[in-house]
Each structure stands twice: as structure tokens, then as C-alpha cells.
Amino acid sequence: MQFYHHPLSMNSQKVRLALEEKNIDYTAFRVNPLKARNLDAEFFRQNPNGTLPMLKIGAHVLCESLPILQHIDKLNEPLGEYKDYRERAEEWIKKIDEWDAKPFTLTHVPDRMIRFFGKFKRRVLIARMAKNPDLANKYHSKLNSMHAMEEQLKDTQAVDSNRKELVLMLDDAEHQLAGTEFMAGDVFSVADAAFIPVLARIELLKLSEEYLRPRPKLLDYWERMKCRPSYKKVIGGYSSQLKQLKLVVPSICNVGIRNVLKRF
Template sequence: MKLYSRPLSPASQKVRLVLTEKKLDWERQDVDLPNKENLEAWYLEMNSLGMLPTLIDNGHAFNESSVICEYLEDLHPDPSLRPVDLILRAKMRWWMGVVDDRLHYSAGAVVWPVMMRPALLEMSAEEREALLSRIPDRARQVRHRRWVEHGVDNPDFKQAVLVYRDTVQEMERMLSEHKWLAGNSFSLADCSLLPYFQAIKQMGWSGLYTSHSRVLDWFDRGQARSSYQAQITEQIPLPLLEKFQAVGAEFNQLLMETVTSAA
């Protein structure tokens, strides 16, 4: 079993959490995103959209992180990360859908214009267009062009901040009913959401959730798990974390103003 991954990719992180929680034997190969290794022919052969992660198992390539997580749960059901109760299982899948349909896109929309855009602006227009045109997903091409052109002034940025706000509010309500997102046991739902809180924490944007005590407690407990320590906390070099937080500090006020102005 081999996972093509990236240390700071939230979608990769959630699969690594599942692999580690289940204590499986697996091999990892990191894909060099800054140098667009994910757009090389060898990788596109496994994942036609050039997205991370990709899992190879018994000669089969699996794309889409939620699909991979469910596959691993089906293949290795012990220890279980899926509730037995059908209502809680439905809640688990609902939260996984929140990530797939809203939060994954929103994390990119708030972080990408801040962290990735500067490097693209240093390129010539021709170099930049040549790079963007290699992205197989046309919708992603359009988004990235928009984010390069407008930075945090693009409408996706504000909408993404509000998605985070709304998600945190819904989590606060749901966590009043049980310890974890889909019951009193840690599940695929928690594996799915934790990396997207890491994405904003490492930018210094924890103000998006710290006023919600249940969410803060949930995140603290998630970070304390050995799987989180091994696959997320220990994967972030201190100099890189300091860079993220320095850049993120420039935009923290804008984020919080966006939240309060739309309240």
C-alpha cells in the first residue's frame, strides 16, 4: 500500500490520519507541488486531475480522499472509524460531505491567494499562463487565474471565510450532543475536518474558531491524538510555520472583519 501525499495537503493529511489510526503498514511518497510534480505524466496516469492524494493498493489507484478513507475502513474495519448506529453513520457521512463540498474549496480559497499567489506574480505573464494551462481541471484553472488576478479581493475569499464561520457554528451546535462529530467515538468525520482547522491555525487565523468552546475543545483533543502528532504536527518544520504565521498575520484583521461584518 503506497500513498502519494504532501505534508501540508489537508486532503492527504486526513488519509494519513486514517492509515495511522488503523495502524496499517504503508509506504509514503511525497509529491513536489511547488515544482508541479503532480502535473507530470507519471502522476497524471494515476490521477488524471493531478490532485492529492492517490493511494495505490494491489495495483489499483484510488483518488479522492473521502473515497480512500471509506475504502480503508471497508478493507480494515478494526479498529473502526465508522459508527455502528446508522443515524450516527449518516452524520459522519454528512460531515465528510461538508468537507468535500464546501470546506476543501474554502481552505484553498483563503490560503492560496495569500501563500501561492506571490510566487506566481514573480513569473512573467507567459510563464504564469503556461503553468496554469497545465492544470487538467478547467474549473480549477479559472479559479486560480481569478485568485492570481485579484488576490484576497476576489469574491471567493470572502465566501470561503463565511463557509468556515458557518461550519464552526454548526459544529458547536452538534458537539453539544456528543464528544466527537458523529457520536462519542472518534470517526472518519473527525479525521476529515481536523486538517482543515490545522490549515487556518498554522496561518494564525485561530480567531475563526476560538470563541466556540466546544469546537476549541474538540480541536484540542484531536491535536492530542498520537496520529495527529505523527502525521500533522511533526510534519511542519518550524521555519515554515513561522513563515505561514508571518504572512497570515497580514490578513488576520481582514478575516475577522469579514466574519463580523456578515454576522
Template sequence: MAGALPVFYTYPLAFNPAKAKIALDECNIKYVEKKIDILSGQSLEPWFLKLNPGAWAPTLVVGENVICESAEIVKWADAQGTPLGGDKVDRQFIDQWVQKVDNWDGNLFAAAFGPAGGVLKITTEHKIKICEAQAKRNPDLAELYQKKAAAMKAQIEEPNDKAKCEANKAQLISLLDEAESRLATTSYLAGEEYSIADVIFTPCLYRIPQVKLDKELIESRNNVQKYWASLKKRPSYKKAFGVSESPLSTASTVIPAFGKILLSKITKKY
């Protein structure tokens, strides 16, 4: 890759950025990493909204191109050289699996079944107020801010929809069952070599112990349990989840964000 390095906007505690980060590191892509604080609402600043109208992480800037979807970043990284797994993996399965896994909402899963639900509600309500304030300050971006605020209002209600939450869990169980079946005959999901099928599934597996459902969902599947143990030994795993696995690092990431949220609540300035 000639010219400036790609710029990767990410947040170390978030679900979707982990997919992209693992892919970039596994594919040996050199990049500049920049943290965008999605908890406190930094991603809603006008400069970032112009970059990514969805105002989320991950976002990858490659020259004049901006890639805003985690699955697309994964596929972009894999296409920069010899794809992970080479000719020893099932490419057709990979394409189908990446799409299938990307359709699963790991954020809803965390909010519905884990302790993060309350935190996400507080931060999302804060960001809705930021959107409303920014829409007034930036009339040229008002439509984007209004659209984002509406999406977040709907997001707050999702964990209260029991049917939707159970469907989300059933979707994950279906993925786990398929993985268990495939791993009975191969070392990795698409064959005997590691591929982006494994990349994109890793954060899904990581979500499970976060909500303390690993005994039910992982340990009950012998092949998945062994596979998960092998994934955790990869250097890319440590790079993606190092912050969230360290209480001190997590605190140093979250506390400043909540300080900003509290200050905004006191001053009424968003």
C-alpha cells in the same frame, strides 16, 4: 490486506493529503508513503499524470486501483476493518458530513485570508509553464496538460474574487456552527466515539490558525475550542502536521522546491 502494501503519494504541507493521512493512520492501515513535490511540479511528470490525471496529492495506489480523491481515501481506509466509532456513532450524519466538509476549499481559504497566497501564485505560475512544456514533449498527454493548465489559471484568479472568498469563509463558519451545536451534547461530531467525521474536519480546523483567524473562528466557540484541543493530542495529528509545525522541517521542504523554480526561471527549462 494481502500482497503489496498500498502506496500513498502525499505532500506534508498540503491540505487534502492531511485528510487521507489521518484516516490511514487512525484506521491502522499499513502503507508505503512517498512524497510527491506539488510545489515544484513533480506531480506534473508524465508518469504521475498517467497515474492521476488530476496531478495532485493525495493519491493512493491499492494494487491495480488508484484512488485520487481525499474523501474517497478516507472512506476506503474506514472500510478496511471495523469503521471508526463502530456502532456508537451516527453513520447517516457521517456520510453527509464527509461530503459537506470535502466540498469546502481549504486551499482557497489559505490563499484568500493568509500569507500563503503569494507563494501559491508563484508556484502555480511555474506549474502552468511546466504543463505547457510537457504538453509539447508528450503529445499523447497534451489534452490532460492543457486541462490542468486551464484549471490552474482559474485557480490563480480565485483569491481576487472577493465574493467567492467571503462565500468560502461563510461555508466554513456554517460548518463550525454545526460542529459547535453537535459538540454541546457529544464528545465527537458523530457521537461519543471518534470517527471519520472528525478525521476529515481536522485539517479544516488546522487551516484556521494558519491564517490567524483562530481567535475569531475557534476561540469564540467554546465546544469547538475544547474539541480542537483534544484532536491535537492524537498521534495521527502529529504525524499529519509534524512537518508544517516545525519551522526547520518546513524550510527543508520548501527551500528545495523554490530552488528548482528559480533554476527553471533562469534557464527557461520547464
């Protein structure tokens, strides 16, 4: 089992948490989207959306976090002891998947950083189209999706709607956690693996006071989840500002040099 991911990718974190909680053996390969490595032809041929994570099991490839989580949960015994827990967990992972974290994240990232990486990725896409004509249509679709996201970030109503969707999900979680220890019941399930990265992203963006502090059950849950070995291995090791800088700064330098040398 080969798992392609990046430590700061929320969807990658969801899958890695599930893999760690189930003690499933896998070989991890880091793909850095900041350096546009997800657009390299070898990766893109297997995953034309250029998204992370990607799971390969022999010749079988899964490219979206939701089907990957569903597949992993079917391996051996599913996370969560009882059938009703698993049904509730399925409802939660679908609800979490429906919320697009990217607009929420990017609205809290400096504009100059978005422009810096966005301009570089467009140049990479154009260069890849020229070098790989058989992938030109798929690269062009990726270029269109990048443009659509840029337009969405300019749409204040769309950004506010995305934020309200998150608030409703957090309110639902607060209500759920008033009656259970975990997201789908009294044991850890795939729903927790999917939800923990959402809370981690909120904390990473320094928005805990706004989104977590007013919800005491959710805040208590979050503190408990951060004590789990899976969290410490998958997310906790990159939670400090220094560790994040060690991930991001080399990418900025790499992109800057490639821009100067026009190596795309």
C-alpha cells in the same frame, strides 16, 4: 497499498489520519506540488487532475480524498462503533469535502508567492504538453483549472462566499460538539480525520483568534485532537514555523534555479 501525498496538503492529511487511526500498513511517497512533481507525466497518467492524495491498491487507483476516505473506512472495522455514528460521519465528510479550502488558503498567502509558483507551474504544463502529446488535452484542462482559480481569487464575492461556507461549517461543528466528544459521536470516526486538517489549516494561517476562539467547544475539541498520536505523526511534526520553512524554502530555491536554467 501505496499512498502519494504531501505533508502540507490538507486532503493528504485527512487520509493519513484515517490510515494511522486504523493502523493500516501503507507505503508513503511524497509528491511535492510546489515543485510541480504532481505534473510529472508518470504521476499525471495515473491521476490526470494532478491532485493529492492518490492511493494505489494493486492496479486500482483512487484520486480524491472523499472516495479514498470512504474506501479506507470500509477496511476491517470502520472508525466509530455504531451505525448512527457512521451515518453521521458520512454526512460530515461530504460536507467537509464540499468546502474548497484552496481559495481560503491562497487568500492568506502573499500575492508574490502565488505569482512565483503559478508562473512556474504554467511553464511546466506547457513543457509537459510538448513532451507528452498524448496527455496534451489533460494538461490543457489543468492549465484552464489553474486560470479559473486565479480568476476566483480576484472575485471578492466568491472569496467571501467561500469564507462564509467555512464559518457555517464551524458553527455546525460547535453545535455538534456541544453534545458529543467527537464530530460524529462519542468515539473518533472518519469525520474527525476529515475535520482535523481544517482546524490545522486555520491555525497554520494564524487565524485561530477569529475562527476558533469564539467557539469554546470547538477550541476544546481542537486541543484534545492535537494530543492524539495520529495528529502528532501526520500534522504536528510540521506545525512549527521552522518545520514549515524547511519544507517550503528548498522548494522556492529549486523553482528559482529551474526558472533561471529554464528546466521545466
